[in-house]
Amino acid sequence: MVNIVLCGSMKVKDKILKVKDELEDRGYKVLLPIECLEGKSKEIASKAHLDRIINGLNEVVLIVNEERMGIQNYIGPNTFAEIAFGYYYGKKVYLLNDIYEPFRDELEGWGVITLKGDLDNIKE
Secondary structure, eight states, rough: OOEEEEOOOOGGHHHHHHHHHHHHHHOEEOOOOHHHHOOHHHHHHHHHHHHHHHOOOOOHHHHHHHOOOTTTTTTOHHHHHHHHHHHHTTTTEEEEOOOGGGGHHHHHHTTEEEEETTEEEOOO
């Protein structure tokens, strides 16, 4: 089984934790943005989580892109940066849901894979 780094807006942290539990039930090792969940500063939290993404042991980055503020498949600026790091460091990057339209060109160009809400679509 691969290691999966979960990313997403802290506004959907309950969903992130639910996805973590579902993945662990399937045997995956899951790394969370712990510092964000603990309320640490953006500077500390971002650096720590980007380190998790670029770590050689972590093969997959999974973005929990839920609806937010009435926007489907939302990806905020910090999460977009995490996607870019995953792409740059050769990680397989998945979106839990569909493409976030404002970033379609970049996401498709970087080979980001949409799971359409189904974790069974993760390919190792």
